[in-house]
Amino acid sequence: MRERTLFSEVLLNRPLDEVFPFFAAPENLNALTPPWLHFRILTPTPIPMRVGQTIAYSIRVRGIPMRWLSRITAFDPPRRFVDEQVRGPYALWRHEHLFEALGRRTRCIDRVAYRIPLDVPLNPVSAVVHRLLVRPELERIFAFRRGAMLERFAPHDGGAAQP
Numbered sequence: 001m002r003e004r005t006l007f008s009e010v011l012l013n014r015p016l017d018e019v020f021p022f023f024a025a026p027e028n029l030n031a032l033t034p035p036w037l038h039f040r041i042l043t044p045t046p047i048p049m050r051v052g053q054t055i056a057y058s059i060r061v062r063g064i065p066m067r068w069l070s071r072i073t074a075f076d077p078p079r080r081f082v083d084e085q086v087r088g089p090y091a092l093w094r095h096e097h098l099f100e101a102l103g104r105r106t107r108c109i110d111r112v113a114y115r116i117p118l119d120v121p122l123n124p125v126s127a128v129v130h131r132l133l134v135r136p137e138l139e140r141i142f143a144f145r146r147g148a149m150l151e152r153f154a155p156h157d158g159g160a161a162q163p
């Protein structure tokens with residue numbers, strides 16, 4: 001199967017000590033997920049963030065309801081954590097969340113390694129499905145996520161944060 005990578009980056013005008021705790025609370029994932037996915041956390045809250053923690057969600061992919069179960073496989077506050085799909089729509093989903101302090105700003109990087117089911121080299125159907133359906137939808141989801149992050153972490157005073 002072919003592993004693909006999605007990379008998304010945003011610079012937030014807020015310090016790391018404000019940004020990381022928001023991401024370290026799985027309940028806040030709702031604020032970063034597009035409404036068209038009908039995302040809902042099924043795991044009872046509060047959810048402690050730690051290696052081995054599993055989190056269950058329900059989503060709709062192209063209108064089809066699905067369950068998604070992920071496990072936290074790395075948790076290194078305030079710099080990084082990783083969640084991996086245990087059950088869900090992908091053959092592989094490994095989402096690495098990276099945070100870098102830049103003065104009073106924070107660089108947030110999402111790096112996702114993923115595989116779609118039946119995506120094998122030289123399979124023209126899977127290549128078309130990925131190119132026309134999967135990749136554009138992932139890019140749309142992460143564009144929404146970047147916009148939600150910028151809105152959520154806009155400077156308090158309305159001005160630009162100082163580096």
